[in-house]
């Protein structure tokens with residue numbers, strides 16, 4: 506009798522585990538959400554300015570549902586679009602990424618790349634995602650130069666170790682960015698320096714929210730810092746949050762809007778819209794895009 510109870514309990518646990526995994530891989534992974542935050546950053550009496558922040562699409566060619574959802578974000582009519590990398594998960598992903606972003610490419614925009622714009626997935630145990638110290642393994646080369654050319658041809662600013670000023674929403678916006686710190690492609694020193702007082706707004710952009718980069722941008726006076734990479738923890742514990750950020754960012758800042766410690770800067774970390782195809786699950790952390798409405802302080 507007791508043996509039968511154990512078998513029933515084991516079967517119940519297995520069924521619950523299977524149902525949870527099914528939910529995480531089939532349902533929540535596709536529950537795309539649009540989040541909104543107000544960021545009190547502008548001068549008094551300034552008109553609000555809206556930034557659409559996208560990250561971590563990890564696009565596969567056949568992910569039509571994700572492509573359609575992102576394309577519909579054109580209806581949010583942002584003043585500026587910022588994409589913080591990890592756009593691709595397959596060598597044939599460029600058309601799908603461009604199909605998704607097509608309605609946004611006519612708007613002012615800027616981008617940095619993440620490690621997953623350079624190298625594709627390597628198939629491994631999906632639970633590796635929860636290992637904060639896991640080794641970065643390089644997969645197949647991805648067509649990042651094709652993607653870069655498409656973005657730049659559309660007029661978007663390439664912020665990989667670069668600095669520029671763009672016009673958006675009737676404002677002059679100074680942008681600085683680095684290539685992905687997660688794979689040591691960042692070279693902030695080459696673009697460092699105090700913010701230009703001639704610009705109305707100053708934004709720092711990086712794929713991985715590495716403290717060495719965020720500290721340096723904030724010290725130069727950039728008031729809004731945008732990053733992705735964390736996937737918000739990707740597999741979270743309800744009521745607790747992220748178990749990893751896959752970098753030195755505190756777990757409590759795995760996604761959302763926070764003050765960057767020791768500075769006046771705001772940091773927005775996007776939980777992103779995709780998953781690495783080797784770990785195609787999300788739990789208690791739905792995929793997201795974000796509208797940041799900058800308002801007077």
Ligand SMILES: [Fe+2]
Nearest residue numbers: 561591621734
């Ligand atoms: Fe990513």
